[in-house]
Each structure stands twice: as C-alpha cells, then as structure tokens.
Amino acid sequence: MSAPAGRSPVTYGVVVPTIGRPCLRQCLQALDRSTGPRPREVVVVDDRPDAPAPLEVPPVDGRPVRVLRSAGRGPAAARNTGLRAVDAPWVVFLDDDVRVGEDWAERLAADLAAAGARTGGVQGVLRVPLPADRAPTDWERGTAGLEGAAWATADMAYRAEALRAVGGFDERFPRAFREDADLALRVMDAGWELSRGARRTLHPVRPADRWVSVRAQRGNADDALMRRLHGPDWWERAGAPRGRLRRHLAVTGAGLLAGLSALAGRRGTAALAGTLWALGTAEFAWARLRTGPWTREEAVTMLATSAVIPPLAVRHRLAGWLRHRHAPAWEAVS
Missing domain, CATH: 3.90.550.10 (Spore Coat Polysaccharide Biosynthesis Protein SpsA; Chain A)
Known part of the structure; x- marks a missing residue:
C-alpha cells in the first residue's frame, strides 16, 4: 500500500x-x-x-x-x-x-x-x-x-x-x-x-478452568488504584462497566452478620441475615446463568463461584485501598 x-x-x-x-x-x-x-x-x-x-x-x-x-x-x-x-x-x-x-x-x-x-x-x-x-x-x-x-x-x-x-x-x-x-x-x-x-x-x-472468575477478583485492587489516581468518575471517562461491588458489599455484609449473630445466639437476626445472603447469592448466580448454555458443568460453576466471589471482591478492594491509599492523584504536566 x-x-x-x-x-x-x-x-x-x-x-x-x-x-x-x-x-x-x-x-x-x-x-x-x-x-x-x-x-x-x-x-x-x-x-x-x-x-x-x-x-x-x-x-x-x-x-x-x-x-x-x-x-x-x-x-x-x-x-x-x-x-x-x-x-x-x-x-x-x-x-x-x-x-x-x-x-x-x-x-x-x-x-x-x-x-x-x-x-x-x-x-x-x-x-x-x-x-x-x-x-x-x-x-x-x-x-x-x-x-x-x-x-x-x-x-x-x-x-x-x-x-x-x-x-x-x-x-x-x-x-x-x-x-x-x-x-x-x-x-x-x-x-x-x-x-x-x-x-x-x-x-x-x-x-x-472453573475458578478463573474467582481469580479475576484480584482486579478489584486495581479498581481501588484507579479511583485513587483518577477520581470516582473514572468509570465513565474510561468507558468501563461499573461492576457489582455495591451488591457484593451488601451480600458479604449479610453473610458476615449471619455468622456473627449465630455465634452470639441471636437466632432471629442470624436467620434473617442468612436469608438475605442466600437471596443475594442466588440472584448473582441467576444473573450469570440465565443466558448461558444450561449445562450441568456451567450450573455447578456458577453456583460455586457466585458464593465466593462477593467476599473475595470486597477483600481485594479493601486490600487495594489500603495499599494505594497514599498514592497521589494523577496530574498532567503542562
């Protein structure tokens, strides 16, 4: 040419x-x-x-x-x-x-x-x-x-x-x-x-393999660095999908509350929080499964990973925030 x-x-x-x-x-x-x-x-x-x-x-x-x-x-x-x-x-x-x-x-x-x-x-x-x-x-x-x-x-x-x-x-x-x-x-x-x-x-x-989506949650630490460098609106400016971190926080919080309440003998609170955790986990699994191939392998994978992804996502986001909390915001040099 x-x-x-x-x-x-x-x-x-x-x-x-x-x-x-x-x-x-x-x-x-x-x-x-x-x-x-x-x-x-x-x-x-x-x-x-x-x-x-x-x-x-x-x-x-x-x-x-x-x-x-x-x-x-x-x-x-x-x-x-x-x-x-x-x-x-x-x-x-x-x-x-x-x-x-x-x-x-x-x-x-x-x-x-x-x-x-x-x-x-x-x-x-x-x-x-x-x-x-x-x-x-x-x-x-x-x-x-x-x-x-x-x-x-x-x-x-x-x-x-x-x-x-x-x-x-x-x-x-x-x-x-x-x-x-x-x-x-x-x-x-x-x-x-x-x-x-x-x-x-x-x-x-x-x-x-089955657990690739679980390992991918490490990227939540990078999202924490992106927010630190580019501000809370970096999602829109970069054209990136928002993700489900807020829902993951809610589901993880419900699961944590259920466990702590059970240990404290507060059965009513534990049952309510456990129900909310189960509903949130089921909604996440359904959102990933409903447009999929509906094979036994995919169903098992979605159910298993949907239970562990929310707490891991929250954990990695918190770790990223702690690691990068003092990183200076990006400023273009004129």
Missing part, C-alpha cells in the same frame, strides 16, 4: 508481551501473513518470572523477532520494556492471544495515516468468536466484552511521543486489567485524542 500523496509512509513497531503461551506462535504467524506496510521491528517481551529456556519465536517477514525479558513484573512493565526498545513514531501493542486479520497491516497504515496531529492513539476492532451451536458461557461472555471495551491494548496503536510524555504504562498495575484504561486516561488528560480505527483483530476465547 502506498502512502497518500504528500504524506510519507507510516512507520510503526509492534510490541507483544507474553508469558510463553502456545498462542504466541499463532499471533506472530498471523502478523507475518498480514498484507500491507511492514513493521520496522517486532519485539516480543518474555514476562515469565523463571524462564527455564529462551523463548523460541517464529520470524516475521523473514527476520528474527527481537526477544527481551521483563522478569515476571506484569504486562505493564513488559510493554514499557518493549516501548523503550522500539525506534518508531508509532508503537502497536498486541496481546499474545490475538490474531490480526489478513489485511491488518494495510488497514493499520490507513488508520495511522488518517490520525491527526494530536491523535495519541488508535484502537483496533476486536472480534471474539463465540460458539454457534449453543449459548456462551459466563467466561465466554466476559471475553466477548472486549469487543466493546475502550482502549484495550489487545490491539492498540499509540504515538510514541504521547506515551513518553505521560511516562508509559503505570507498573503498579500488575495484571492485564485496568493498566490500559489508566494509560488512556493519562494520555487524554495530557491533551491527546484517542480514536477507533478500522483494522480488525480476532481475539479467541482462551481455555480456562
């Missing part, structure tokens, strides 16, 4: 953080097959904490892919490692479990060529394939939410100048959760604009 008249070709680099999952090979192979202007360089950042052997990756465009290490410090630190290594005006971040479209590079070039002088980032269009023969599970629906997510770094191109102006990713976010929303808010607060492009990227649902 040639550049529009009077405009030089867009130059970009690609950064892919990984923990060594097998899907990395498919990600790089899809990038290699895409048609259009080629990246100046592709950098894979190996974020395995204890790598027993060097990461083996396929070449892209017939050239070896540069592999760096970030020692298990999380995706934010891994992306910063890649950002420091890329010498290009645009840096495209891809997750290792995505597969770019066949014309992705061509569409990317068009997205970046159309960017205005104050455009700091351009998001790709994510598509999550769901089963055609049954209703999606709770985990599959959660992954499908990426299709409407704002500024997800599964496929997000940033102007390197904008990233360096705000200091890159905040490495206090240790998970693949909220670090992209935090960066987007800081970039916009610094006076840059973010837009959505037309390039398309597939984000398959990765395999997961």
